[in-house]
Amino acid sequence: MKDEDECGGEPLFQDRDFPSEDSSLLCDGSTPIAGMQGHVTWRRPQEICQSPVLFPDNSNLAHAKQGLLGDCWFLCACSFLLKNKHLLNKVFPLDQPEWGDRRYRGAFKFRFWQLGHWTDVSIDDRLPCINSTLCFSRCHSPTAFWVALLEKAYAKLHGSYERLWAGQVSEALVDLTGGLAEHWSVGEFGSGEEQRPEMDSDQVRKRQLDLSLLDPVKDSCAISCSSHASTGAAELGQHHALTVMEWLDVKTLSGRKVLLLRIRNPWGRCCSGGAWIGSSGAGWSSVDPVSALDLQSRLAEGEFWLDEKEFLSQFDDVTVGYPISDEGHLKSIYTGNPLTHNHHLSGRWIKGHSAGGSRNSSSYGSNPKFWLKVCERGEVLVSLLQYRKWRNTKNYAQIPLTDSENTKHQHYQAIALHMWKVEKKRFNLSRKLNKTPCASTHCHAYEREVVLHGQLDPGYYLLVPSIYQPGAEAHFLIRVFSSCSISLSAIKSPAPSLPWRIDGEWETSSFQGSWVEGRTAGGSRNFQSHWQNPYFPFTVFDDTAVMSVNVRVTLHQSRPDSDLLPIGFHIYKSKEGEPESTLGGYEDPVASCVPHCYTQDVSLACCLPPGAYTIVPSTYQPDSPGHFTLSLARRIHRKVVKSQERLGRAIQEISHISVMQS
Template identity: 80%
Template sequence: MKEEERSECGGEPLFEDPDFPSDDSSLFSDSSTPITRLQGDITWQRPQEICQSPALFPDNINLGHAKQGLLGDCWFLCACTILLKNKHLMNKVLPPDQPQWGDCKYRGSFQLRLWQHGHWTEVTIDDRLPCINSTLCFSRCHAPTAFWVPLLEKAYAKLHGSYERLWAGQVSEALVDLTGGLAERWSLGDGGAEEEQGTEQDSDRVRRRRLDLNLLDPVKDGCALSCSTHSSPGGASELGQYHALTVMEWLDVSTVSGGQVRLLRIRNPWGRCCWGGAWIGSGAGWSSVAPACAMDLQGRTAEGEFWLDETEFLSQFDDVTVGYPINEEGHLKSIYTGNLLTHSHQLVGRWVNGHSAGGCRNSSNYSSNPKFWLKVCERGEVLVSLLQHRKRRHTQQYAQTTLGDSKNTKHQHYQAIALHMWKVEKKRFNLGRTLNKPPCASTHCHAYEREVILHGQLEPGYYLLIPSTFLPGAEARFLIRGFSSSATSLSALKTPGPSLPLVTDGEWESSYFQGMWVVGMNAGGSRNFLSHWQNPWFPFTVCDDPAGTSEVNVRITLHQSQPDTDLHPIGFHVYKVPEGVSELTLPRDEDPVASCVPHCYTQDVSLACCLPPGAYAIVPSTYQPDCPGSFTLNLARKIHRRVVKSQERLGRAIQEVSHISVMRS
């Protein structure tokens, strides 16, 4: 630590983040991007070492926009624009009233919040920023004394593991992470014959909607709009293979000939003009509008901004990303109707190989995918999204992938996913018959996207939602989110357990066991894994039935002590312990005599069965190894007692009651 890095009051050392240190481990992950050549040249400096009077925001907010540096994160910087347009969103991400430079309470740290997997996550960073020759080498604000952008970039890099992991991405992902809302990508091109011939999992461009700016008019002031190109448009050769830009505004302008032309103002995060169209500088386009109008519009452009007309826009850019507006109460506004979506729900889920990763509708195991109920109480607009967790790329494999191969890069991060929906009568619901019918709505194609979205006006009733990956056995965690203008509910359809034998009323003696799965010790996972025998196990005995029957009814319930958002798939097996074998050793070569499988994402799983007298052991487990958590086992055994005649005056027959506990079936 530098000796001079002390707070102004009390001389306390300034905060240095041990989890995201100022060294190469925070800069690089796999050395697969061009910033690798900066290794050894980067130093870390605090804002007060870079300029004399640092502040989070400039006095002129227009100078607070992001300017891209040497890091290829234009997608993230384009999304940052929505925060400058919406103060309540900015305050959510960067809570106000934090001590800044020159403040007596300043300690060299900042707290930011980013949305991840359904929740806002607080990220604490120090304010040491990567520099080359005392100049910020990554993002910055147009005002050299403003630092909210590089601090937010650092927090986002910490969340992803390094700055290098911000190289290349989707604007839609960053918009969701900065707002907790929704974002959609729309196509500008015609898709092309080659795309239309692609297989289902690769034809994601075909499934995207075509842009209609007229549709966005009701929400144009609140939504975020970004455009991207995968080639070099309009003579802008410096754009290279991929670049994202921000649409600042669009408007219809009257021409001198009595017609109209729609113009769009575009901001390049590089901070310099990169366009050679008819509306650049003194281009020919300006002669078609009144001089006063031309002067006004040209005066609106800041550094790195330019105008172009809708025809140029549609022909030169490949797609756009639309971020949904969010009001101060946190409600989304539909980009289709302008309606407020005041009701929202979310549930977590997971595709598990061999259990719930059934693949697409062409697969015979499709019905094993996770299933959800959407209840619509009254007719209204409904949006349902499926968001999968990002999978980390394989370092060596990614290092061999060229940066221009965006499809391969995207496929390494995500599974190809889709969401299908059927309207059903819940009381007469039959899964097989339902899945043989066409869905009432779907995302059409499986797409290598982090999030896919269904939209529609739905009538009251029950709807079955099934998220799926294209390939069977593909594993991933996911989040189902629902937004609606009218009252709805969202719940998981619990996977039914095995058929249980019916038991008659009677007395039950219960025993309770508590345990924990601990990573590296006894979280062994299911029987699919050799570590299964590391799981906790609980011995019990079934005694001879005094009534003379050969078997005893037993009920076992496993309850996991996890919140609904963090449930593990759980189940258990019951093993017979042979005579003469120590209870400390389980017979690993024997099959279980009873099982509660497949493993289910629920708080409780239970099994009722009949067991002959003998010694047994229960082995509870999660499906995957190394899933920590605590649990409770409830073991209930049927008790047979003789009815005793009472000598009471009323002459009634009474049953003796177990003093241990009573459970009525």
Template identity: 80%
Template sequence: MKGEGRAGCGGRGLFEDLDFPSDDTSLFSDSSTPIARLQGNITWRRPQEICQSPVLFPDNITLGHAKQGLLGDCWFLCACTVLLKNKHLLNKVLPPDQPQWGDSQYRGFFQFCFWQQGHWTEVTIDDRLPCINSSLCFSRCHSPAAFWVALLEKAYAKFHGSYERLWAGQVSEALVDLTGGLAEHWSLGNLGSEEEQRPERDSDQVRRRRLDLNLLYPVKDDCALSCSTHSSPGGASELGQYHALTVTEWLDVKTVSGGEVRLLRIRNPWGRCCWGGAWVESGAGWSSVEPACASDLQARVAEGEFWLDEAEFMSQFDDVTVGYPISEEGHLRSIYTGSLLKHSHQLAGRWIKGHSAGGSRNSSCYCTNPKFWLKVSEKGEVLVSLLQHRKWRNAEKYAQTPLEDNKNTKHQHYQATALHMWKVEKKRFNLSRMLNKPPFASTHCHAYEREVVLHGHLEPGYYLLIPSTYQPGAESRFLIRAHSSSSISLSALRSPAPSLPLTTDGEWETSYFRGSWVEGRTAGGSRNFLSHWQNPCFPFTVCDPAAVTSGVNVRITLQQNRPDTELHPIGFHIYKVPEGASVQTIPRDEDPVASCVPHCYMQDVSLACSLPPGAYTILPSTYEPDCSANFTLSLARRIHRRVVKSQERLGRAIQEVSHISVMQS
């Protein structure tokens, strides 16, 4: 997806982004945050109008760090720190060699890239920045002549729809958007009261992890580490609630008594020190280490930074976010072992109400959730993550899904989700029986997070992954990602059962058809177009007399075989074929007897209906002609058989009332 923006020209021929204009529509979404009071006071200026010799980065990289302005986006600025530490990540987000001020090729715009649902998305902005009294009012660099932070913030604001939508967020989300990697959330504080009040717990034992810094030691110099407060800690009375800071360094220091103390250097995005602990400049803690060591460590502290020890860190902050290191080749390094996870796969999916949104394991519909095969070829360390789409975004170019009605405003952007894994020993297995057993591994509780992560060391074999929302019927798109130190493969499980739940009365017979819409041949589009009848047709018959068949007797599902980000709107019609005639003789203005429309941007669309005996044909289509894609059509028809008495004596039921899935190797 490209975000090039519609261009306009200023008085000097410089680019003006008409998709993200220099007015209040780019600043505010609903004027619900404190920056709403700035309306009418903001002017937009280009960097050369703010200082004499603007640059993207200063010569002293320490002065290139972000300094927070009037916008509450400390979470985003903390994530930006990882870019200054990793040139290859910075070059991905801000492609190098772009014309700057003073360059003859400069045209007043910059291009950035953010990772979104499995792909890098390009965002182009002009360089007009919001100011008050000729000074930047939002984030900036410590150097007043450097503008990479202010421009990146503007591009991220366009990516979200407005500056106001950057007010408050999760460091983990920004880290993933800026790196395409993974980030995990770890708790520091007392979890007892929170555990007791979590409504989204499912039947699994709830186990939330607490941070052990020793666990991160193999990657302490490479991982991105951020800490945050939910309320004012004792040593940081100025910080207030919900503020994020960056851990820039941590090390073990010898004390004069022969022991060790672990010290962490923290950077506050506000650009000033707000700490009163034992390790401030004149704090009592420094007397416990050698004077030379104390002088060296204190000399490392830049503006807005301070030291504290591990005990202070664990007691004064509420949680931390750990971003996985990423090699120059784009591979993750495990924060648990330091191992390089060279093998990775990803697949998109969707929970659809009435079809694949089965809810948690408390729900009888759990087995209808989407399912994925993870094949592990050799023993190795494996990470599997479940990342869901946010419910609101810019309504046009960056639209993902609309904001849905949700009475729970605290969690209005995400569903509570979890990921469960079962090891499958045989190539043929009983799904219902397996799901009644405890999972091999899981994220243990449904969490209102954009991404949840499952980690383990897996033996070779097949593993079934089931992502779920806590509430049945909750709809959302998601992305499953797997990273491993050994060879793996990830694939979606295509269930051979009809997509919609079947009633227990009678038996069902299911047929499967594969087809293609081919541009210029069989991609005829919807009934709005004369070419509609060029679409593939799939004839079938209903045989049971109407007196025997009551209620739904036909269930049809159309599934397109395309990535979730490249879906066509699809649907289908069912036409009656006159007795003794063929499909070709159906009048072209004939109305269908049943339809699955309007056409929807979905992987699967389904219809359950009751049809009298006769001959019919199914005509699947995309909304517009010449949209090429492969598809699968499943047709389930209810049939009635006379009961047969069985002489089976081997202790094995002839027919189990359950869902049987066959593993695809």
């Protein structure tokens, strides 16, 4: 396939892993953008305007304006990048050739923080349009495209644009910064709040907003506000997120102080009718005219001022993203101090082994456990981050790994983190766990990440992450940030006593392989050397009795957590009558476990029709050597054999011999 526009005689890059098709727009068609199917054209920026640029000269025009996609949560996080050039350069690496540059080839690279590592995501610059207008997010300047390109890369990371519909600002902030974010409640706890069973025996407390606490870091942290239902602000619908650009104390003519907050709406229009609206609001008459003009001149398109009382009445939650210094250190939102030490470890809750449930469960002590050693008194933050329960797949292999009993919170489990101070490393575990923890997240929450904060004395601390429901499985990451020297280690548990249990009868095969530099380390599909990767043929047999998932593939890399490669794999339909050596001629994969992830294992469950297939495992970059194990499980259907077998008595076997009659 060849792009119509060429540069220097070379075709422009076309991303085969995220093609310019409806499959990149939609996941399951459950959102309003499903109606766009078949009506979208994909255009490069030079086909949309005459002189495209990445960033406009006017910084106010660089901010994002929301389109037809419900991703205000992501756009609020993008605003934080414009305030922090070092973070923007991390996510959008410098010196990438753009339009008009002789080096331009229609490709851009971004980086997102994923599960402890920065992951590269490369895209082409073909953007979804209706006629010649961008469908989704754009800059306020019609000739600037950094927002639209970043949104496309983030959509590729998630598997489709549709998967960006509705989300948490905190998740996007962490993905764009590698830092932390916390939720704060504006309203009183209990007002219409659903009481759920995952609120365990610990005292339930919901963090209340305290703007004075954040005052020391207000100019460097990210702050977003959101509404859960229609409020007094005109046009503020349900579940909409906005950005707090700044707040300051303004002295009135009577001598008192009023706190004003400048709010940016991703829709690009004002949505408040309060006392400080435009230049005619009643509030402006209470301050000095010169100050009033100065404040009004700061407003860009889509911005408005609210005083503290209006702010607290119109919003339900505030998300606070931790500041990050130019040196890359997280800064505490509680003290403003840099947290110069950090560690992270991955783990897993496994049914029958380490999925012990909440403290209400007798099996709580079987949960994963970690040692945190604090060498001197200091400020410590500990976070528990769980992995999403679905993986990116394609076409009929789109099988979300969701909990059928939990449709409201289909992507995440209800998680919590508890911590105990111990005097020595040898202690009675059951007695310790029966005591009150020195710190905890107080209740299990359906959040991707929960955070503990405290000033800790020197010594050893026991960390126990848990899911509320015993037996619920998930992968997770423990992260620790501190102002003092620390160490983090996992407490080794015995090997699982129960095998991996799946429904039905399965046939499992395992293969050992290696990516060898210069030979079989071909990299992802974005590289021509992809077809040099090892490949593993297999067959799915015709079985009309099996209509659900019939293939499970798991790729495991043999490397320590501190030195993982980004790995993934594709499944291709083999061409009948052709040897496997013709892999390079294969069409697009029928199923994929992408994007490539920095993790020990990646897996995919899918439904494949009968036929011959080939699995191609790969690292993201070519020439990345490593060893791996590929496990393939295929569902098999056996007819029930009726017998008169009795316990303790052997079955008499009878052979039936068929004789050909001449």
